[in-house]
Amino acid sequence: xxxxxxxxxxxxxxxxxxxxxxxxxxxFQATTxxxxxxxxxxxxxxxxxxxxxxxxxxxxxxxxxxxxxxxASLTLSTLTVTSAHPEDSSFYICSARNSVNSPLHFGNGxxxxxT
Amino acid sequence: xxxxxxxxxxxxxxxxxxxxxxxxxxSSVSVYLFWYVQYPNQGLQLLLKYLSGSTLxxxxxxxxxxxxxxxxxxxxxxxxxxxxxxxxYFCAVSGNAGKSTFGDGTTLTVKP
Numbered sequence: 001x002x003x004x005x006x007x008x009x010x011x012x013x014x015x016x017x018x019x020x021x022x023x024x025x026x027x028f029q030a031t032t033x034x035x036x037x038x039x040x041x042x043x044x045x046x047x048x049x050x051x052x053x054x055x056x057x058x059x060x061x062x063x064x065x066x067x068x069x070x071x072a073s074l075t076l077s078t079l080t081v082t083s084a085h086p087e088d089s090s091f092y093i094c095s096a097r098n099s100v101n102s103p104l105h106f107g108n109g110x111x112x113x114x115t
Numbered sequence: 116x117x118x119x120x121x122x123x124x125x126x127x128x129x130x131x132x133x134x135x136x137x138x139x140x141x142s143s144v145s146v147y148l149f150w151y152v153q154y155p156n157q158g159l160q161l162l163l164k165y166l167s168g169s170t171l172x173x174x175x176x177x178x179x180x181x182x183x184x185x186x187x188x189x190x191x192x193x194x195x196x197x198x199x200x201x202x203x204y205f206c207a208v209s210g211n212a213g214k215s216t217f218g219d220g221t222t223l224t225v226k227p
Binding site for chain 2 (some may be wrong): 006034042079103107
């Protein structure tokens, strides 16, 4: 149980375009979802916390207008990278949980390459 | 505030040898502790968790960890590793309104 599906697994886009990444909890209701960015050989950097039906809470230094997060239902959160630049190239991972302090369930990540 | 320190960035070990990956944490509130494993180009998978009760917790793939409150540690151990255990391991703490903080990770490399 507790499966999180993240799509797409890889995406290549041109500079200036927007990319949407989806994160779905398949067999549980996720009251909270998290979005992370991971650079090579580094830990996860929390970008934002997404609560169903409310605005996402962004970490300091993360541009909310650039990384748009929508959590419209208890099973789906989306991250849209707007006007992508090559420096946005990274590995993006989502996670979800169904209650406070329960373990996080992670998607398999999305490798974004902006050319 | 809470923080996690993984004391070893890389741990090389031979196959069938025991291994310990060290993790220390700090927090001003009661915490829940987790170990996750990440294989290349994948998300993280939960190995084990400590929420309450017995301080020795057993997880998947033969791993176990011991919560030591006085030393604020949660070290991960396995008595005999396999080549397939080669991966990145992350220690995490959750306590402050459910927000998780991750360590910098430890790369475990199992050599034949």
